[in-house]
Structure formats: structure tokens, C-alpha cells
Amino acid sequence: MYRHLENRLAQQIRGFLREKYGVELERIVIEQPPKVEFGEYASPLAFDLAKKLRKAPRKIAEEIVAGIGAIEGFQKLEVAGAGYINARVDRGALASAVARDEQPTVEKPSGKILVEHSSINPNKAAHIGHLRNAILGDTFVRLLRFVGREVDVQNYIDNTGVQVADVVVGFLRLEKKSRAEIEQLAEQSRFDYYCWDLYARTSQWYEESAENKKVRLQVLHEIEQGGNETAVLAELISTAVLRRHLETMDRLDIEYDFLPRESEILHLHFWDAAFTKLKETGVLTFESEGKNKGCWVMRRAGTQKTSTTEDTESTEENTEEDTEAVSEEDQKVIVRSNATVGYVGKDIAYHMWKFGLLGKDFEYRKFYHYPVTQKDCWVSATNGQKEHPHFGDVAENYNVIDVRQSEAQETVKEALRDLGHGEAADRLTHISYGMVVLTPRCAAELGYKLSEEDKTRPFIGVSGRKGFGVKADDLLDALIVSAKQEVDSRHPEREDSERREIAEKIAVGALRYFMLKYTKPSVIAFDFKDALSFEGETGPYAQYAVVRATNIFRKGGFDVEAFSKDVAANLSPEDLSRFLSVKQADDGPAPTTDDRRPTTGADPNELWELWLAASKTAYVVDQCIATTEPAYLAKHVFQLAQMFNTFYHRHPILTELDEQRKKFLLTTAAVVRQELIRALAVLGIEVPVVM
RNA sequence: GGGCGCGUAGCUCAGGUGGAUAGAGCAUCUGCCUUCUAAGCAGAGGGUCGCAGGUUCGAGUCCUGCCGCGCCUACCA
Numbered sequence: 001m002y003r004h005l006e007n008r009l010a011q012q013i014r015g016f017l018r019e020k021y022g023v024e025l026e027r028i029v030i031e032q033p034p035k036v037e038f039g040e041y042a043s044p045l046a047f048d049l050a051k052k053l054r055k056a057p058r059k060i061a062e063e064i065v066a067g068i069g070a071i072e073g074f075q076k077l078e079v080a081g082a083g084y085i086n087a088r089v090d091r092g093a094l095a096s097a098v099a100r101d102e103q104p105t106v107e108k109p110s111g112k113i114l115v116e117h118s119s120i121n122p123n124k125a126a127h128i129g130h131l132r133n134a135i136l137g138d139t140f141v142r143l144l145r146f147v148g149r150e151v152d153v154q155n156y157i158d159n160t161g162v163q164v165a166d167v168v169v170g171f172l173r174l175e176k177k178s179r180a181e182i183e184q185l186a187e188q189s190r191f192d193y194y195c196w197d198l199y200a201r202t203s204q205w206y207e208e209s210a211e212n213k214k215v216r217l218q219v220l221h222e223i224e225q226g227g228n229e230t231a232v233l234a235e236l237i238s239t240a241v242l243r244r245h246l247e248t249m250d251r252l253d254i255e256y257d258f259l260p261r262e263s264e265i266l267h268l269h270f271w272d273a274a275f276t277k278l279k280e281t282g283v284l285t286f287e288s289e290g291k292n293k294g295c296w297v298m299r300r301a302g303t304q305k306t307s308t309t310e311d312t313e314s315t316e317e318n319t320e321e322d323t324e325a326v327s328e329e330d331q332k333v334i335v336r337s338n339a340t341v342g343y344v345g346k347d348i349a350y351h352m353w354k355f356g357l358l359g360k361d362f363e364y365r366k367f368y369h370y371p372v373t374q375k376d377c378w379v380s381a382t383n384g385q386k387e388h389p390h391f392g393d394v395a396e397n398y399n400v401i402d403v404r405q406s407e408a409q410e411t412v413k414e415a416l417r418d419l420g421h422g423e424a425a426d427r428l429t430h431i432s433y434g435m436v437v438l439t440p441r442c443a444a445e446l447g448y449k450l451s452e453e454d455k456t457r458p459f460i461g462v463s464g465r466k467g468f469g470v471k472a473d474d475l476l477d478a479l480i481v482s483a484k485q486e487v488d489s490r491h492p493e494r495e496d497s498e499r500r501e502i503a504e505k506i507a508v509g510a511l512r513y514f515m516l517k518y519t520k521p522s523v524i525a526f527d528f529k530d531a532l533s534f535e536g537e538t539g540p541y542a543q544y545a546v547v548r549a550t551n552i553f554r555k556g557g558f559d560v561e562a563f564s565k566d567v568a569a570n571l572s573p574e575d576l577s578r579f580l581s582v583k584q585a586d587d588g589p590a591p592t593t594d595d596r597r598p599t600t601g602a603d604p605n606e607l608w609e610l611w612l613a614a615s616k617t618a619y620v621v622d623q624c625i626a627t628t629e630p631a632y633l634a635k636h637v638f639q640l641a642q643m644f645n646t647f648y649h650r651h652p653i654l655t656e657l658d659e660q661r662k663k664f665l666l667t668t669a670a671v672v673r674q675e676l677i678r679a680l681a682v683l684g685i686e687v688p689v690v691m
Numbered sequence: 692g693g694g695c696g697c698g699u700a701g702c703u704c705a706g707g708u709g710g711a712u713a714g715a716g717c718a719u720c721u722g723c724c725u726u727c728u729a730a731g732c733a734g735a736g737g738g739u740c741g742c743a744g745g746u747u748c749g750a751g752u753c754c755u756g757c758c759g760c761g762c763c764u765a766c767c768a
Contacts (some may be wrong), residue, residue: 027708034711043725047748057748081711082748121768161768262768295766329693329764336766343768406695407763434696435762458760486730506730517716518704521696523761529717530703534730536716537704544730552727600705623707635705638715669727691730 001097002040002612003619004104005073006030009041009087016068021053028638036609039078039086045506046083052193057083092577099568099671101574111395114354115141118155118176118249118256119401121163122238123424124199125192126248127469128400128526129436129462135515135684136433137400138254139630142682146621152391156350157261157379159238160425161343163464164460165220167195168234170202173215180235186240192248193471195241200467226267235263246368246377248472252508253684255370256377258391264362264380265350271341273360274349283418284334294337299418301410332411335446344408348415355416355424364388398628400431431628433520437461439527443468459525470526479507483540491690502688506540509685513539515636516683537638539685542676545641546687548648549673552666556654564670570663579664580608606650610643610668614675621682630683637679644672 010028013022017023025045033042046061053060061079066078069467075088117137120130137153145149158164171177175198177185185191206213222230246256265271275296278284284296334345352358363384368377377560379386399409409430416425443450449469454460462469514531518524534540553560563570582604613636620636623629653669656662677687 008732029708029710031710038711042711047710050748075694084711157767163768181727222694292766297766300764333766338766340766346768402762403696404762432695437761483730490728490730523697525703527703533717536730538716538730540730541716544728548728548731555727629707631705632707635715642715645731646733648727651725654727691728 001094001102001104001618002616003622005089005094006041006619008073009071012068013043013045013070015641016064017049019193020063020067021049023049023052024284026282026604027239028032032538033086036605036612037398038080038084038495039088040059040612041087041089042080043087044083046085050083059305061085090577091580091611092573094577095580095611096568096573098611099571099667102298102672103618106155107525109395112150112152112393113144113396113398114152114154114392114394115144115400116154116156116402117400118245118254119157121464122157122159122242123167124196124241124464124471126245127462128472128475129463129469131252131472131475131511132433132436132524133400133402134249134254135252135512136431136520136630138252138684139512139682140398140400140431140628142684143621143624143630146682147625150203152258154258154260154391155255155256157238157242157259159234159242160223160262160266161381162216162220163199164238165223166202167199167237168223168230168590169204169215169219170198171237172219174198174201179229179233180382181375182236186236190192190244190473192241192244195237196467196471199464203465216251216439224266243368251473252474252512253686255373255375257389258364259367259377259379260350260362261380262346264382265384266554268360268362269350270353270358270360271346273333273358274345274352275341277352277419278334278348278415281419283415283577292331292333295333296335297331298334298411298415301407301414307611311584313450343410346535347408347412350401351397351412351416351428353392354394354397355420355421355427357419357424361392364391396427396429398429398431400433403432403434406430406432429628436521436526438468439525440471443529445528446470459523466555475531476507476511478528479506479510479532483507483510483534486534487691494690502690505686505688506534506543506664506691509539509543509680510534512684513542513634516630517638519631520629540691542637542680543685543687544691545644545648546673546676546680547689549644549669549676552669554654556663556666558666560670560673563666564674567670567674570667575660575661579661603687607647607668609615610647613643614672615639617679633679633682637676637683638678640672640679644676647672
């Protein structure tokens with residue numbers, strides 16, 4: 001609603017400027033005033049116009065305000081300071097729209113969106129770094145679905161890489177396990193933990209001798225080739241670990257639709273198809289000498305083309321070596337001299353498939369059934385089921401991958417562009433985010449021995465290879481234990497199973513919020529103290545605000561859901577306006593409020609701020625999508641909860657004597673509660689019945 | 692060397708396309724549970740926004756140069 005009004009205001013101003021001054025501004029800058037006393041919107045555009053029109057800003061602002069006329073939904077415009085134009089909305093009308101839950105229809109682009117996230121190597125337990133990825137990705141999916149987009153969630157599984165080979169080596173060489181024994185272990189509830197340790201041990205074992213490292217290459221080769229016992233073991237292990245990852249993420253309400261695996265990219269010859277096209281179009285060039293002799297290489301993303309095919313006429317600058325050559329520095333090897341393709345190459349093929357440009361498709365079979373939502377997650381296969389959903393062929397693609405992959409992502413885009421699919425490249429977005437690292441203190445708490453060098457560092461990187469890191473399930477378990485203690489002491493009368501369920505929701509709320517409150521570029525220095533906190537800017541804080549709102553209704557003998565279903569029925573826009581508008585008492589000082597007993601003379605602005613914040617959710621969601629930054633919504637949820645808590649303290653509702661006012665306060669609580677529940681759901685956070 | 696990112700309160704972080712008095716949380720200190728649950732509220736202290744220039748009515752925000760930190764820069768995935 002808030003967004004809607006802003007657009008209307010901007011349009012109106014634009015039209016007026018065109019008519020009155022003949023000026024066309026590409027952007028009408030509208031911002032949110034620092035205080036609600038200044039109105040709901042403010043524009044400094046008179047300052048910009050001052051130069052163009054050679055008039056004082058204040059004068060321009062006055063002319064605009066005087067000449068623009070009435071705007072639907074707005075009370076008036078006014079000039080402030082040296083030339084600000086402040087706009088005041090019709091509070092009753094906006095509040096009424098919020099209460100009616102009016103969502104102005106906005107046209108949305110058509111086409112399916114593919115969000116790829118998680119992509120955890122299936123050779124060990126998921127850790128906190130993977131949590132950030134999955135939570136960021138899942139929240140982005142929820143944001144898109146909130147605005148009505150159709151989304152497919154994919155989780156790319158690299159099941160043929162060295163990481164998997166390492167665990168296979170561990171089982172065969174270090175543990176000397178038989179296939180039957182491995183099968184039995186794979187049945188264990190936390191097989192991924194077993195692999196975590198084994199992977200670290202194997203990595204260490206490689207350091208012992210060059211001989212050991214050779215084993216790794218041999219095993220890797222066998223896996224890639226397929227059709228042998230080693231490949232079967234790799235499949236067995238990676239599938240079991242993958243299943244564990246899905247279980248772990250399901251604990252956080254994170255689901256996937258499709259799991260494309262590298263083994264199928266290989267066996268269904270995706271690369272061959274891509275390679276042909278890449279050669280035809282000259283995207284890849286063969287190096288016949290130099291450092292990369294015998295390789296097929298590509299120009300590194302971001303580097304300049306040295307030769308130009310058409311548009312420019314820089315022939316005079318062409319020197320002999322310049323013809324099609326890319327300097328070695330700027331080369332990215334795609335196909336190695338031994339004719340094997342690197343990971344970027346496979347990624348290019350995969351992305352061609354995503355946009356329906358490869359001319360090939362996976363085969364599919366059901367892999368995992370989500371017990372709660374009853375949905376199925378599909379996996380790629382070489383001979384799949386006949387009936388399956390249609391994946392791929394999407395209009396847009398967002399990849400959630402940490403910042404270290406930025407260059408590789410750019411290379412993929414560059415390849416698409418050079419293949420002549422510029423529009424696909426433009427619709428491929430890398431959602432890049434910073435690493436989750438351990439503070440030295442945290443690493444010490446976990447019992448890791450730090451090298452002298454590490455001790456001087458500000459933080460320690462998580463490393464699966466070294467076994468450094470906090471496992472996702474461990475963190476979640478710790479959060480549940482901590483929440484459970486609190487729930488036990490607060491609600492001893494409830495069943496243990498119910499208390500457990502409540503604790504789980506709190507734990508998930510805490511964890512998801514923790515990962516979302518940092519903006520993407522920020523490196524998260526993980527610390528148990530912060531992550532395990534349920535106070536202040538946390539998920540449980542917002543959940544608690546909702547529970548409190550619910551309690552008002554319960555104690556008052558109202559049915560919240562029934563009341564919330566038709567909140568608007570309680571009050572007319574005029575009633576709302578009466579409670580939310582400041583009496584036009586000529587610019588005197590704002591009435592001072594007594595914090596203790598403000599029941600009668602409350603500041604309408606303070607209540608209005610709460611309603612206004614509640615109206616901004618859709619606006620914030622749009623912003624999150626446009627900037628691929630879910631943290632804004634997390635921030636918004638916290639601010640709304642914070643304002644609600646203040647409101648809650650300042651206005652005892654059930655003891656309110658004025659019936660009309662009581663109804664208004666209840667309506668306020670219902671509206672904010674509803675809005676918080678909705679916004680929390682977009683963050684993937686549910687609210688428990690009690691806390 | 693090149694590319695990307697970061698540097699704001701003791702700590703962890705917000706500060707959309709330059710705008711009104713730079714904000715939260717944690718930690719510290721002081722109050723508030725016979726009240727709709729204190730996972731809360733009210734208040735206090737705490738800032739040369741890394742440094743130096745520049746652009747202009749106006750810079751935490753934009754430009755340049757430094758300083759410090761991280762990541763990427765493999766015929767590993």
C-alpha cells in the first residue's frame with residue numbers, strides 16, 4: 001500500500017513538472033522523512049530543479065505545492081525547510097486499506113524463475129557456511145513467491161568430484177571397509193557426521209606421502225568413468241549424505257524441487273553438446289603453444305576483447321599477435337590438455353540447459369518425499385521415470401553462491417553472452433554473499449588447535465578439509481536445547497512433545513534470523529554467544545511480539561482469527577482517522593506524553609507510526625527482490641516488532657474503559673500481528689502458539 | 692601486480708539512487724513484574740563515520756590518492 005501511494009505521488013509530480021515547467025525528470029526522488037511529523041513522504045527535488053529553473057528551491061517547492069492540486073489518498077503537501085516538499089497521506093484511508101488488507105494489483109513479469117542454492121558437496125555434514133547459503137536462498141525463494149512468481153528450487157549436486165573421492169578413499173584405505181559395512185554405516189542417522197571426520201582424516205593422510213595422493217587420483221578417475229565398484233560406492237555414499245542434507249535443511253523448512261547431479265551432466269553428455277556450440281561460435285579457442293598448450297581456453301570474464309569482429313575500426317592498432325589471441329593472463333582453461341573438462345565448462349553446459357539452450361534434457365526420478373508438505377523432490381537420472389515435472393527452460397535464474405565464486409559466475413555469463421544469448425546472460429544473477437568464519441575464541445572453544453599464524457588472524461575460515469567448523473545440526477540442536485529449557489520453565493503445564501515443538505520453532509526462528517540480519521557482503525564472524533541469543537534483534541524477539549498480541553485476544557475472550565479475518569469491520573475510516581490523526585492544533589509543541597498513564601492523551605503520531613510501518617511490508621519485499629537483499633525484510637520485521645512492543649507497554653488494552661478506543665487498540669494489535677506473521681513467514685519463520 | 696569487497700559506539704552490525712539532530716542490538720549502569728507473559732519496557736553513558744584531498748547549497752554516502760584487513764587471480768571441484 002505504501003509503495004502504491006509513493007508511485008501515485010511520483011506520477012502526479014512528474015505530470016505537474018512537465019506541464020508547468022516543461023521539465024522531464026527521469027527519477028522523482030521520494031524518500032522517507034526522518035520523523036513522521038514531517039509527513040509520510042518527502043522530496044528534495046526542488047533543490048535539483050533550482051539550477052535548471054534558476055529559482056530558489058523554496059520558491060519552486062511553494063509553486064509545486066500550490067499548483068499540484070488534490071491527489072487521491074493524500075491530505076496535503078507542504079513546504080518545509082529550505083525547499084523540501086513533504087506529503088501527508090490521508091491516514092484514515094491508508095489505515096483502512098491496511099485493515100482491509102488491500103493489495104493493489106501490480107503487473108508481474110511472466111515466466112518461471114530458477115533459484116539455485118545450497119549445492120553442498122555430498123561428502124560430509126553441512127556446516128554453518130552452508131546454512132547461510134540455504135537460508136539466504138530459501139528466503140529469496142519465499143520473497144519471489146510472495147509477489148506471485150513461479151519458482152523452481154534447485155540444488156546442484158557435485159557427486160563426482162574429488163571431495164567424494166576423498167571419502168571413498170577413506171572408507172577403502174583408512175578404514176578398509178567392505179561394501180556391506182559401508183551400506184550399514186550409511187543407514188546411520190548421522191552418517192554425514194561420520195564422513196565429516198573421515199574426510200578430515202583422509203585429507204591428513206594425503207599429506208603423509210605422495211603415494212597416498214596417487215590413490216586419490218586413481219579413485220577419482222574410476223568414479224568419473226563409472227560402471228565399476230568404486231563408482232557404486234561413491235554413489236552410495238554421496239546419496240546417503242545428500243539425503244542427510246535434505247533432512248537437515250527440512251528442519252529449517254527448506255525444500256528443493258530438483259537436484260541436478262554432475263554425474264548426469266557427464267553421462268548424458270551435456271558437455272559434448274555445449275562443447276560443439278562453444279567451438280562453432282569461437283567462444284573457445286585452442287592453444288597450440290605457451291603455458292596452456294593443448295587446452296581449450298576462454299577469455300577471462302571482465303577482460304577486454306583484444307580483437308574486434310565488427311563494430312569498431314581499430315584495424316590500425318592491430319598488431320600481428322593481436323588477431324584472435326587472448327593474452328595468457330586473461331585465459332581461463334575450460335578443457336585441459338588431457339581432454340577432460342573443468343568445472344566451469346560443466347557449469348556452462350548446465351546453464352545452457354537452464355535457459356533451454358542446450359537441446360538436451362535430464363531424465364528424472366523421485367528422490368525425497370517431504371513428510372510435512374507432502375511434496376516431492378526430484379533428482380536427475382540416466383534412466384528416469386516417464387512422468388515428471390518440467391524443469392529448466394526458465395526465464396530468470398538466481399544463483400546463491402558465496403563471493404569466492406564471483407569470477408566463475410562471470411565466466412559463465414560471458415560464455416552465454418558470447419554464444420549469442422545475451423538476454424539469458426542478463427537474466428542470470430549471482431546472489432553473492434560473504435563467508436561465515438569462526439572467531440579465534442569460537443575456534444578455541446571448539447577445541448581446535450590454532451597455528452601461531454591463525455592466532456594473529458581476525459578470524460578462522462571454516463574448512464571441511466581440516467574438519468574446522470560448526471555443523472548445522474549441532475548448532476540447531478544447541479539452539480533447541482537452550483530454547484527448550486526456557487519453554488519448560490515457562491510452560492510446565494504443557495505436554496513435553498508440545499514444548500519440544502515450540503522450542504524447535506524458536507530455534508529455527510533464531511537461526512534463520514541470525515543468518516538474515518547481516519547484509520550479504522558482510523563476513524559473519526560466528527560466535528555462539530550471538531547465535532544462541534534470544535534477546536534483542538533476534539527471531540524470537542519478533543515471534544514473542546506476535547505471541548503477546550495473541551495473548552491479548554485470548555485473555556480478553558476474543559477469537560483472534562475471527563477478529564483478524566475482518567478487522568476493517570470494526571472501525572470506519574473516519575474512526576481510524578480520529579485515533580490516528582493529530583488535531584490541527586497550530587504548530588505548537590508536540591504534546592508531551594507521560595509514559596506511565598498515557599491512556600487518554602496518547603500521541604496519535606506514535607500509533608500512526610506503527611500503522612505506517614505495517615503498511616510497508618510489500619514495499620520492503622519489492623526492495624529485497626530488486627536488490628537481492630533479504631536483510632531489509634529482517635530489519636523491517638524487527639522494527640515492526642519493536643514498535644509493537646512499545647505500543648504493548650504503553651497501552652493496556654483489556655483495561656481500557658472507552659469502548660471505542662479499546663476496539664481501536666485491538667484492531668491495531670490485530671493488524672500488526674497479522675503483518676508480522678506474514679513477514680516472518682517470508683523469512684521462513686513460524687510463530688509458536690505460546691512462548 | 693590486477694580484480695572484487697570491507698573499514699561507522701567497547702563488541703557485532705544498519706545506514707535504497709548525496710539531504711533534515713549518524714541509528715540498532717549486545718555489553719556496562721539506573722529504574723519497572725498484585726498489570727494483556729520481564730524472551731519485555733523506560734532511561735544513561737559511549738562517535739575526529741580508517742587517513743588526506745576533491746566535487747557542491749549539502750558528503751558516512753560520489754571522485755582521487757594513501758593506510759589496514761579479507762577474498763579471487765590453478766590444466767581442484
